[in-house]
Amino acid sequence: MTDTTTNERLAAAEALEQRAGKEAAERSAVAGAYADDPAHDHHITNTGISNPKLAMWVFLGSECLLFGGLISTFLLYKNNNLAGGPTPHDVYDIELTSISSFVLLMSSLTMVLAVSAIQRGEQARMRLWLVSTALLGGTFIGGQAYEFQVFVKEGLGFTTNSAGSAFFALTGFHGVHVTIGIVMLLSTVILSAVGRIPRARAEAVEIVGLYWHFVDIVWVLIFTVVYLIP
Amino acid sequence: MTTTTTGPLALPSGTDTGRPNPLGAFARPTAATGWRSWVSTVDHKRIGIMYGASALIFFVIGGIEALLIRLQLAQPDGVLLSADAYNQVYTMHGTTMVFLVVMPIGAAFMNYLIPLQIGARDVAFPRLNALSFWIFLGGGILLNSSWLLGGGADGGWFNYAPNNGVIYSPSRGIDFWNMGLIIAGIASLAGAINLIVTCLNMRAPGMKLFRMPVFTWMGLVTQFLLLFAIPVLTAAQFLLLFDRLFGARFFDVDAGADPLLWEHLFWIFGHPEVYIMVLPAFGVISEIIPVFSRKPLFGYPFMVFSGIAIGFMGWGVWAHHMFASGVGPLSVAAFSISTMFIAVPTGVKIFNWLATMWGGRLKFEAPLLYSVGLVTMFTIGGLSGVTHAVAASDTQQTDTYYIVAHFHYVLFGGALFGFVGGWYFWWPKVFGYKLGDKVGKVNFWILLVGFNLTFGPMHILGLQGMPRRTYTYRDGYGFNLWNFVSTIGAFTIATSFLIFFANILTSRRKAKASNLAMAADPWDARSLEWTIQSPTPAHNFDTSPTVHRLDDFWHRKYQENAEGKVVRIARSEDLVQPGDPTGVHLPSPSYWPLVIAVGLPFVGWGLIFNLWLCLVGGLLIVAGIYGWILEPADAPAAESGHHPDTGPGQPASDQAEAADGDRHDRDEGTESEEAALVD
Numbered sequence: 068m069t070d071t072t073t074n075e076r077l078a079a080a081e082a083l084e085q086r087a088g089k090e091a092a093e094r095s096a097v098a099g100a101y102a103d104d105p106a107h108d109h110h111i112t113n114t115g116i117s118n119p120k121l122a123m124w125v126f127l128g129s130e131c132l133l134f135g136g137l138i139s140t141f142l143l144y145k146n147n148n149l150a151g152g153p154t155p156h157d158v159y160d161i162e163l164t165s166i167s168s169f170v171l172l173m174s175s176l177t178m179v180l181a182v183s184a185i186q187r188g189e190q191a192r193m194r195l196w197l198v199s200t201a202l203l204g205g206t207f208i209g210g211q212a213y214e215f216q217v218f219v220k221e222g223l224g225f226t227t228n229s230a231g232s233a234f235f236a237l238t239g240f241h242g243v244h245v246t247i248g249i250v251m252l253l254s255t256v257i258l259s260a261v262g263r264i265p266r267a268r269a270e271a272v273e274i275v276g277l278y279w280h281f282v283d284i285v286w287v288l289i290f291t292v293v294y295l296i297p
Numbered sequence: 298m299t300t301t302t303t304g305p306l307a308l309p310s311g312t313d314t315g316r317p318n319p320l321g322a323f324a325r326p327t328a329a330t331g332w333r334s335w336v337s338t339v340d341h342k343r344i345g346i347m348y349g350a351s352a353l354i355f356f357v358i359g360g361i362e363a364l365l366i367r368l369q370l371a372q373p374d375g376v377l378l379s380a381d382a383y384n385q386v387y388t389m390h391g392t393t394m395v396f397l398v399v400m401p402i403g404a405a406f407m408n409y410l411i412p413l414q415i416g417a418r419d420v421a422f423p424r425l426n427a428l429s430f431w432i433f434l435g436g437g438i439l440l441n442s443s444w445l446l447g448g449g450a451d452g453g454w455f456n457y458a459p460n461n462g463v464i465y466s467p468s469r470g471i472d473f474w475n476m477g478l479i480i481a482g483i484a485s486l487a488g489a490i491n492l493i494v495t496c497l498n499m500r501a502p503g504m505k506l507f508r509m510p511v512f513t514w515m516g517l518v519t520q521f522l523l524l525f526a527i528p529v530l531t532a533a534q535f536l537l538l539f540d541r542l543f544g545a546r547f548f549d550v551d552a553g554a555d556p557l558l559w560e561h562l563f564w565i566f567g568h569p570e571v572y573i574m575v576l577p578a579f580g581v582i583s584e585i586i587p588v589f590s591r592k593p594l595f596g597y598p599f600m601v602f603s604g605i606a607i608g609f610m611g612w613g614v615w616a617h618h619m620f621a622s623g624v625g626p627l628s629v630a631a632f633s634i635s636t637m638f639i640a641v642p643t644g645v646k647i648f649n650w651l652a653t654m655w656g657g658r659l660k661f662e663a664p665l666l667y668s669v670g671l672v673t674m675f676t677i678g679g680l681s682g683v684t685h686a687v688a689a690s691d692t693q694q695t696d697t698y699y700i701v702a703h704f705h706y707v708l709f710g711g712a713l714f715g716f717v718g719g720w721y722f723w724w725p726k727v728f729g730y731k732l733g734d735k736v737g738k739v740n741f742w743i744l745l746v747g748f749n750l751t752f753g754p755m756h757i758l759g760l761q762g763m764p765r766r767t768y769t770y771r772d773g774y775g776f777n778l779w780n781f782v783s784t785i786g787a788f789t790i791a792t793s794f795l796i797f798f799a800n801i802l803t804s805r806r807k808a809k810a811s812n813l814a815m816a817a818d819p820w821d822a823r824s825l826e827w828t829i830q831s832p833t834p835a836h837n838f839d840t841s842p843t844v845h846r847l848d849d850f851w852h853r854k855y856q857e858n859a860e861g862k863v864v865r866i867a868r869s870e871d872l873v874q875p876g877d878p879t880g881v882h883l884p885s886p887s888y889w890p891l892v893i894a895v896g897l898p899f900v901g902w903g904l905i906f907n908l909w910l911c912l913v914g915g916l917l918i919v920a921g922i923y924g925w926i927l928e929p930a931d932a933p934a935a936e937s938g939h940h941p942d943t944g945p946g947q948p949a950s951d952q953a954e955a956a957d958g959d960r961h962d963r964d965e966g967t968e969s970e971e972a973a974l975v976d
């Protein structure tokens with residue numbers, strides 16, 4: 068009994084090793100297609116982070132200040148309805164927004180799965196996860212559009228009072244960021260479908276992912292600051 | 298599972314794909330000369346030159362506006378300009394000089410020099426660099442198009458709320474101001490990302506951060522300031538745009554909005570902006586002074602860290618622009634103290650420059666004159682700045698000509714003097730001929746006299762109580778004399794710049810006639826850009842230099858002998874690279890940055906006049922972005938195999954360019970450089 072178990076385990080380990088070896092060979096073959104020679108390595112940089120990825124990080128640093136300005140504006144004006152009309156707090160539907168926030172957060176999970184898929188070279192699975200991410204993002208945007216439309220019906224428009232202006236500007240800017248993210252995701256899917264994102268370029272998907280996660284994190288902040296804190 | 302490698306970008310660089318226009322995208326342009334090569338260029342040097350040239354054109358426009366202001370104020374009850382026209386002229390003068398002159402001149406220096414000083418082939422994202430320039434130009438044109446389309450902005454370069462609202466400024470001027478600066482902000486942001494990544498990622502072997510020349514360091518600090526300051530201004534301008542175009546209530550005091558919001562947002566951007574303008578000039582003279590003092594820069598680490606300290610502290614002083622706005626005694630006290638503190642790192646810099654010159658064998662050629670001009674004039678401006686830090690005194694100075702005097706001493710005396718010095722210094726490297734030194738000296742003295750005649754008397758006028766931003770003054774207040782002197786000074790400055798432009802033309806003609814090649818190292822300088830031919834070859838370095846210490850080039854030329862005296866051990870001509878482009882891969886030029894940049898102003902005009910124009914602009918932008926992503930990485934027919942500088946899958950992010958080929962030759966480079974060192 069013990070013998071068979073050991074044998075089974077040995078066989079499993081061997082199979083695992085073989086698969087790892089095969090994957091390594093595949094990886095070097097793919098990488099080889101991108102370099103004329105071993106010395107021609109584009110990924111050697113002073114920091115060890117590739118240029119596009121570092122650029123995305125730097126860009127996101129800048130975005131923090133953009134949202135910082137808008138969030139500060141909202142905090143200043145959130146109870147300011149001196150021009151009449153309700154404040155945003157009077158019209159919030161926390162349940163609905165919680166659900167759409169959850170949907171957006173889940174899209175970060177599918178984004179991670181997409182990056183993981185392309186890193187393993189699984190094109191079709193990556194596209195599936197990217198499309199799911201885009202759909203979840205689209206659901207969030209749909210929820211936001213619905214929410215905006217309800218708020219306007221309940222008397223809080225963009226121009227009603229300062230609080231309304233600040234609310235719509237902040238959440239609207241975030242919505243535009245999500246929308247741009249969706250466009251990026253779908254473009255990635257199309258590029259992948261025509262074969263322009265092989266595994267060696269997995270980092271491109273990762274960079275789109277960085278942007279997407281950033282937009283999600285900003286929403287966590289906005290949801291807390293704008294909706295939850297009275 | 299196999300991955301597809303059939304896309305055109307998947308092929309090794311330089312290989313003919315057999316499909317020059319995959320996915321119907323245009324082939325990459327190939328012209329190396331003529332106007333096409335300029336509009337499609339991605340070469341950081343050409344982009345730097347274009348930044349400088351457009352900044353000079355805007356400088357002429359802003360200068361004419363300045364002369365109009367001074368003519369109007371030359372005598373009491375001036376009638377040259379109406380009050381309304383005067384408001385537009387001083388607003389556009391300030392905006393133009395800040396955003397379209399000083400900032401792009403800094404960008405010109407940084408674009409040209411940072412890759413050279415760190416030993417790189419180009420910036421990290423060559424196409425993004427081109428995009429930055431074209432967007433900046435588009436923003437500048439949009440802003441200045443207001444003169445032809447109904448009048449310029451009239452609220453001052455800071456456009457305080459609620460004066461910037463439609464009620465108080467019903468013309469379109471402020472809309473143009475908004476759009477123009479949002480667009481120029483995109484350019485600054487893209488440029489900042491590009492140069493930060495370049496500095497952090499693309500340094501030559503051995504070029505550690507603390508071996509970078511001080512100019513590059515100041516450039517890096519400036520780009521970080523831009524990165525974080527620009528989005529705050531952009532946010533504020535979007536809010537204003539929503540107010541003015543769509544009736545939002547951000548700055549509408551009738552609706553209970555707080556006009557201080559604008560002031561805070563603007564100055565959180567605005568104070569770092571001061572350092573964005575002046576730090577590159579500090580970097581320029583930190584390069585010039587050691588060269589012309591024949592000494593290393595005194596206290597390199599202090600120079601770097603004081604620059605970084607200015608970068609950090611610059612974020613904690615903004616409310617000193619608002620002492621008179623009622624922000625409360627606690628804020629006033631806190632910002633008073635922080636403002637006095639920020640004088641410390643600036644003082645460190647001043648003393649380091651002085652200590653560099655102290656005991657040096659000074660060669661008073663034009664670049665050094667301008668640098669000394671910066672040190673002295675900026676010190677005057679800095680001292681009057683410290684008087685603003687004292688809130689009680691500032692309350693009296695606010696909105697008087699004393700402030701105007703102060704910031705012109707800081708920005709003209711600080712930034713522009715350094716930049717003109719930098720032009721005299723690097724002109725041979727950029728264009729292959731020296732600007733006449735004698736004329737340069739005359740130019741300097743006229744500028745110095747004119748500058749002090751113009752802005753010196755404004756201190757007195759301010760302390761006498763003459764308010765800023767008023768289009769005229771009455772006789773009998775005692776303002777007449779100094780205003781007249783100031784106007785004479787302004788025309789003296791204009792004369793000095795005419796001499797500068799004439800100097801360019803005559804020096805160029807002389808150089809063409811004499812037909813002598815420019816030496817690679819005409820000033821016996823210290824940093825890497827002088828180790829390559831003049832003018833800089835398109836490919837910068839034949840091989841990536843290897844750097845062993847600070848001021849590496851200098852140490853390869855000079856060493857201490859047995860008696861401890863510094864002696865020359867090698868001639869510059871033997872050390873410089875011959876300028877041989879064999880085997881060099883350069884990023885291919887591209888039209889797409891221009892396409893995107895043309896689209897943006899149309900969105901701006903569209904928001905102002907007719908939304909259909911937005912559609913045109915939007916389509917151009919989208920077409921540009923997708924063309925950018927999909928264009929073949931290489932001109933397939935290019936003779937030296939180009940290098941794919943594009944990752945295929947970073948859609949719509951504008952981040953699509955990967956490193957260019959500068960790593961390519963690193964290994965060979967190391968060996969030959971070692972050999973050079975043995976010499």
